[in-house]
Amino acid sequence: MPNPFMRSVQQNTSDESMTPDRPHPTDPILETYQGSNHPYRGVEQHGVSDTGEPTDPVREFSDGTRKVVYEEPPKEIDPVPVRIVTESAQEIRTLRTWQYSLSAGQTARVIPANPNRTKVRIKNLAAFAVYIGGDPAVAAFTGYPLLQNETLELDTQDEVYVLNPDLVLNANVAFVDQFSLPV
Numbered sequence: 001m002p003n004p005f006m007r008s009v010q011q012n013t014s015d016e017s018m019t020p021d022r023p024h025p026t027d028p029i030l031e032t033y034q035g036s037n038h039p040y041r042g043v044e045q046h047g048v049s050d051t052g053e054p055t056d057p058v059r060e061f062s063d064g065t066r067k068v069v070y071e072e073p074p075k076e077i078d079p080v081p082v083r084i085v086t087e088s089a090q091e092i093r094t095l096r097t098w099q100y101s102l103s104a105g106q107t108a109r110v111i112p113a114n115p116n117r118t119k120v121r122i123k124n125l126a127a128f129a130v131y132i133g134g135d136p137a138v139a140a141f142t143g144y145p146l147l148q149n150e151t152l153e154l155d156t157q158d159e160v161y162v163l164n165p166d167l168v169l170n171a172n173v174a175f176v177d178q179f180s181l182p183v
Contacts, residue, residue, distance in 0.1 A: 091180040093118065099125070102164035102171045107138055110173060111160040117179040120160065123151045126171035131163040138163045146173075 037043055100110045111120055124130050124146040131143030132152060138161045146152055154160065164171040 090183040092183060093178065093180045095176055095178045097174070097176050099172055099174045100162070102130070102162060102173065104169060105164060105167050107136060107161055107163045109136065109159050110162045111175060111177060113157060113159045114177070114179055115157050116181065117157045117177060119153060119155055119178040121151055121153050121176040121178075122146065122160070122162075123174045124148055124171070125174055126164070126166075126169070128166055128169070128171070130171050130173060131165060133161045133163065134158055136161055140165050 100108070102108055102110075111122075122132060127148055129145045129147050131138055131140055132146055133139075133143040134156075140163070143163055144152070162171075162173055
């Protein structure tokens with residue numbers, strides 16, 4: 001059976017110009033622009049009318065020098081006003097030391113609030129850990145553990161609480177409170 005997709009090949013002996021059903025090929029017409037063509041922009045104006053060549057803002061004088069005019073940068077404003085103190089403060093730095101004995105299972109305010117405080121040191125004199133906190137609800141899981149003979153230095157002006165977690169023994173804690181007094 002013959003293949004239906006195969007054409008029978010015949011030799012074309014006739015001249016192609018003699019076949020009336022084929023049009024003659026024409027030369028292509030090159031594309032031309034109507035208006036002006038802008039590099040990188042094409043023929044679209046994009047809302048900007050064509051004013052010709054751009055002008056040079058730098059002008060050249062007859063002696064070959066150029067005058068360039070720069071814009072003044074805006075003055076920067078300080079975000080935070082700063083006051084410079086030229087005199088030394090009239091104050092005396094002093095300290096106070098004491099020890100506090102906590103009963104078994106007691107939480108106590110051992111250091112009161114002091115706005116003139118610069119530093120406070122706390123040393124645990126007990127044979128077990130005590131817990132340091134900033135409020136009366138200090139507990140073993142919320143406080144800072146201070147082990148035996150360990151020292152903690154704080155830069156706080158707020159009050160400090162200590163918890164004795166032992167239910168049998170008392171806990172002794174020593175303090176050094178450094179603060180300044182105005183003269």
